[in-house]
Amino acid sequence: MTTILFVDCDGTIRKPKSRAKFIQSPDDQQIIKGAENAIASWKEQGYAIVGITNQGGVAAKHKTLESAIAEQRYTLNLFPLLSEIYFCPDYEGLICWRVTRDGEFNITNNEPVEEKYKFRKPGCGMILMASNLFSGNLEECWMVGDSPEDEGAAVNAGIRFMWAGDWRLAHKV
Numbered sequence: 001m002t003t004i005l006f007v008d009c010d011g012t013i014r015k016p017k018s019r020a021k022f023i024q025s026p027d028d029q030q031i032i033k034g035a036e037n038a039i040a041s042w043k044e045q046g047y048a049i050v051g052i053t054n055q056g057g058v059a060a061k062h063k064t065l066e067s068a069i070a071e072q073r074y075t076l077n078l079f080p081l082l083s084e085i086y087f088c089p090d091y092e093g094l095i096c097w098r099v100t101r102d103g104e105f106n107i108t109n110n111e112p113v114e115e116k117y118k119f120r121k122p123g124c125g126m127i128l129m130a131s132n133l134f135s136g137n138l139e140e141c142w143m144v145g146d147s148p149e150d151e152g153a154a155v156n157a158g159i160r161f162m163w164a165g166d167w168r169l170a171h172k173v
């Protein structure tokens with residue numbers, strides 16, 4: 001069994017380099033101060049680090065699916081200790097993409113699911129999916145994020161939650 005730290009991406013570990021409100025292109029991102037050390041510290045304590053991000057920008061047509069995939073790939077390059085990233089591109093929360101260093105995989109839910117199990121946060125679908133693939137021990141897992149949706153996803157998955165600001169501060173050098 002693996003213990004996992006699920007990390008929200010935007011506003012938690014990465015932000016636009018351009019200072020725009022949202023990431024404008026896959027390489028328009030930089031590490032939020034403190035995130036790298038926080039990840040290293042949790043990794044050292046034995047946690048697998050997995051990114052979990054809503055990408056409604058795809059549904060809203062602010063970015064293409066290909067661009068969203070490239071964006072997660074760029075983030076994996078920024079954070080060598082981040083294992084992989086799951087993202088949900090649709091507002092209905094039925095589609096999930098898993099982006100790893102070996103490729104990207106589409107995980108689509110064809111069955112209707114209860115609101116709380118949808119992929120889109122605050123649904124906990126991405127957390128449960130990643131936990132299954134990682135043989136995660138949910139009782140020992142944590143979620144860190146900067147929005148109520150992240151907290152909601154943690155509550156729906158029954159895991160512990162921490163706010164990004166506290167998480168980064170605790171590990172600033």
Ligand SMILES: [Mg+2]
Pocket residue numbers: 008009010011012145146147
């Ligand atoms: Mg966020």
